[in-house]
Amino acid sequence: MFNTTIISKFYNKKKVKNNIVIGIIGALDQEIKFLKKKIQTYQTITIFNTKFHIGTLNNIKIVLIKSGVGKVSASITCTMLIQLYKPNVIINIGAAGSLDKELKPGDIVLPSSTCYHDVNLTAFGYSLGQMQNFPKLFCTNDYMVTLTEKCMVSSKINYKKNLIISGDSFINQKRFRNTLKRNFPAAIAVDMESTAIAQVCYQFKKPFLIVKSISDHSDNFALRNFEKCINLASQQCSKIIQILLDNLYNLYKF
Numbered sequence: 080m081f082n083t084t085i086i087s088k089f090y091n092k093k094k095v096k097n098n099i100v101i102g103i104i105g106a107l108d109q110e111i112k113f114l115k116k117k118i119q120t121y122q123t124i125t126i127f128n129t130k131f132h133i134g135t136l137n138n139i140k141i142v143l144i145k146s147g148v149g150k151v152s153a154s155i156t157c158t159m160l161i162q163l164y165k166p167n168v169i170i171n172i173g174a175a176g177s178l179d180k181e182l183k184p185g186d187i188v189l190p191s192s193t194c195y196h197d198v199n200l201t202a203f204g205y206s207l208g209q210m211q212n213f214p215k216l217f218c219t220n221d222y223m224v225t226l227t228e229k230c231m232v233s234s235k236i237n238y239k240k241n242l243i244i245s246g247d248s249f250i251n252q253k254r255f256r257n258t259l260k261r262n263f264p265a266a267i268a269v270d271m272e273s274t275a276i277a278q279v280c281y282q283f284k285k286p287f288l289i290v291k292s293i294s295d296h297s298d299n300f301a302l303r304n305f306e307k308c309i310n311l312a313s314q315q316c317s318k319i320i321q322i323l324l325d326n327l328y329n330l331y332k333f
Contacts (some may be wrong), residue, residue, distance in 0.1 A: 099327070100140045102166035103320065104156060106148050106272050109309045110173035113317035114143055126163065129156060133164075137324040142166060146272060149247050150195075153272035157279040168223060168286045171276045172320060174305065174312040176250050176297035178260055179239060179267040184308040185315050187238035188268040188291040189227055192216040193277050196259055196269065197246035207262055208244065210278065216242070217277035220286035227290060230322040236315065241267045243289060245274035251301035259297075269297055290323075292316050 105111040111132075115121075118134040118141065125131075132143040142164045146156035153171075160166060175188055182188065194208035194216050201207055206215045224240070231238045242265040250256055250269050259269060273289045280287040292312035295304035 098167075100142065100164060100166045101324065101327075102157075102160045102164060102169040103141055103143045104146050104153065104160065104169065104171050104272070104276060105144075105173045105313075105316075106146050106153065107173065107309075108145055110313050110316070111143055111145050113313055114172075114320060117317070117321060118143065126159065129159060131160075131164070137321060139324045139327060141324070146276075149271050150245065150275035153275040154279050157276045158283075161279070161283050161285055166285070168220065168288065169276065169280055170223075170288045170290060170320065171273050172290050172313075172316040173270065173272070173292075174294035174309055175243065175268040175270040175273075175291035176256075176295050176301060176305075177267070177293045178244075178256065178269055178297060182239060182267060182293045183237075184293050184295070184304065185311045186293045187231055187236055187315060187319060188243060188289075188293065189224060189231070189238050189240050190219055190243035190268070190273070190289045190291070191224065191240050192218045193243045193245060193274045193289060194263075195246060195274050196244040196263060196266075197248065213278060213281065217274060217281050219277075219288055223286060223288040226326055227288065227319065227323050230319055230326060234318065234322060236319065239267050241265055243268045243270060243273055243291065245270050245272060247271060249301070249305075250297040251295075251299065253298045256297040268293065290316055290319055 292315040
């Protein structure tokens with residue numbers, strides 16, 4: 080019943096790239112509010128208590144969604160997005176806690192891969208963080224990462240690439256942070272949704288990209304800094320996505 084025809088009537092077909100639909104997922108209202116204000120030909124459709132904000136941004140069709148916090152909420156939302164709107168690529172945006180001392184609030188994390196930090200099936204021969212019958216790491220789309228890097232270089236925004244890890248806990252104690260770094264030395268940031276979205280995209284063979292901005296240092300002051308810096312982190316993600324979509328309009332290769 081629900082597919083991309085739901086949103087087609089909201090687009091001026093003479094002005095948009097008709098073969099591209101980009102799905103964008105953030106966990107919180109704060110994480111999507113800046114992009115939501117930028118959407119043109121804007122319409123909101125509610126399906127099973129989930130609001131799908133649809134329209135165009137820089138001449139690209141987008142479906143913007145707030146998933147809610149955590150792995151299950153992110154998985155449900157991502158699955159609905161794929162099944163109902165058939166996006167060509169999915170982008171996960173929002174805040175993340177730093178696990179790298181060089182990353183400061185507002186800096187961008189552009190992960191090349193992601194895994195869970197709260198999954199342990201090592202007794203069955205899997206790597207720490209690896210889910211049964213899935214790869215050790217979920218890798219983001221190379222083309223989208225490369226294009227996003229160019230956008231950040233042109234915007235002079237500080238960023239890092241490497242591993243981001245996800246779990247159903249907000250990391251706000253230094254001892255937990257140290258444990259994560261010991262278990263996942265390559266990890267530069269931690270969040271609560273990106274790996275779940277990556278797993279769904281892997282299952283459905285959908286290219287995906289993760290663009291996160293640092294809100295805190297995953298330490299004893301994490302909550303205070305998160306509340307202080309969530310808007311900054313969200314603005315930075317919004318800025319990058321707008322530049323990315325502007326470039327994607329001319330360079331789309333999927």
